[in-house]
Amino acid sequence: MTIDPRQMSLDEQLELLFQGTEYGDPELERNMRRELRQRLEEAQRTGRPLRVYLGVDPRTSDLHLGHTVPMRKLRQFQELGHTAIFLIGSFTSLVGDPSDKDKARKLMSFEEVMANARTYTEQAFKVLDPERTVIRYNHEWLSKLTFGDLIHLASHFTVQQFLARDNFRKRYDKGDPIHLHEFFYPLMQGYDAVALEADVQIGGTDQTFNIIVAGRKLQEAHGQRPQVGIFLPLLPGTDGKMKMSKSLGNHIPLKASPEDMYGKIMSVPDEAMPLYMRLLTRWTPKEIAALEADLQAGRLHPRDLKMRIAREVVEIFHGPEAAARAEAHFVRVFQQREVPADMPTYTLRPGQTVLEVLVAAGLVQSRNEARRLIQQRGVRLDGQVLDDPRAPFPGPGVLRVGKRRFVRVAEAEP
RNA sequence: GGGCGGGUACCCAAGUGGCCAAAGGGGGCGGGCUGUAAACCCGCUGGGCUUCGCCCUACGGGGGUUCGAAUCCCUCCCCGCCCA
Secondary structure (H helix, E strand, O other), X not given: OOOOHHHOOHHHHHHHHHOOOOOOOHHHHHHHHHHHHHHHHHHHHHOOOOEEEXXXXXXXXXXXXXXXXXXXXXXXXXXXXXXXXXXXXXXXXXXXXXXXXXXXXXXXOHHHHHHHHHHHHHHHOOOOOHHHEEEEEOXXXXXXXXXXXXXXXXXXXXXXXXXXXXHHHHHHHHOOOOXXXXXXXXXXXXXXXXXXXXXXXXXXXXXXXXXHHXXXXXXXXXXXXXXXXXXXXXXXXXXXXXXXXXXXXXXOEOOOOHHHHHHHHHOOOHHHHHHHHHHHOXXXXXXXXXXXXXXXOOOOOHHHHHHHHHHHHHHHHHOHHHHHHHHHHHHHHHHOOOOOOOOOEEEOOOOOEHHHHHXXXXXXXXXXXXHHHHHOOOEEEOOEEOOOOXXXXXXXXXXXXXXXXXXXXXXXXX
């Protein structure tokens, strides 16, 4: 669905672009709205599209649902005819953004980062329009800065400004280390805006400092008009509380299988569903309000709402057929407690014990783990609990560990 | 550079010679409950084994004292605070 900008008034465009955004400070939001309106108006008048960018740091090998929130905002700009720049933080990743962390991050090697960057770009086009996306890498300019350049950039800021950021503040107050190089991160990101001559930068609410304080200031210092910051709420992870991130282990990867993505969404606590609806689905605010009203009135079971959300999200990334299959799988395995349609096969070798099969089939990580699971009655063959690790394996069937680990055990070929 | 305080399992954090494979919390996993892989309750959570117990490896690295060390000593590395 492409939006024809000529069919939307300036104010309608502005409304769309600000939909779902979150600004802690109403003053900031007013200013950003005003500035964006002005730029949209200029773009329309001069025919020069805005340069809108979103940066991601490829510190891990996969994008997750949290990344897609600002990416979809970028997509909206694309659809309104603007230039979308997907910036890979090939250089900033080496340091890691201190914004969302309460501790310093490991330094990474350039090789690691570039390997991750490749997988990022592939995954990014699940959301962005490849025809209208410019991919850039910030090592292109950041690695060329001299020490003198760095000092010049740094001279625009005070230590107090940095220490006023709550994440640095907290670490400072707790006596946790703050490494000097972490202060360079906002400078680097700010310089990205300069190098890209960005009109707009999109980011999560944790990016306020990097975008507003660092980016705008450095652009001004370089004689550019400061960019407009568009901020989106942070998507909570599978724990329902903390920001989704791989390092916290609460992420849902984009490359998860449809079944896995569906299930992971179902495992997110109910309380997080309002945000999931708003940040991940294609539903309009009106539709969301109606669903919430139904939920309130008891006409809609919380689980059913979650299932709809899960299906919608899987559909966005894997298409309608895969989403339907994922839902069927979920109903079958978790509601009806039946075995899934597909599962890996393990071929039995003569004389194997229960314990040996569990290990050999890769269902457990160690023999002790297998013993524990057996003791906890978490191992079943065709529904029968197996309670003796040393017993010979009974025979072919569906071997299940816990709720979601399955292997079809087959008889050895004669 | 000096003084003081620290470095404990996936994370946070107790423990200051044996009762410590190490309290507690989080996370993860298993079970129960549930028309949710939600919430809630119970349990488990280093590896190996001939498993009411035994062996190995583990409390920043290395070395030592001791019948015995996460706990004491030496040394090295790293962090915080104060001073310079």
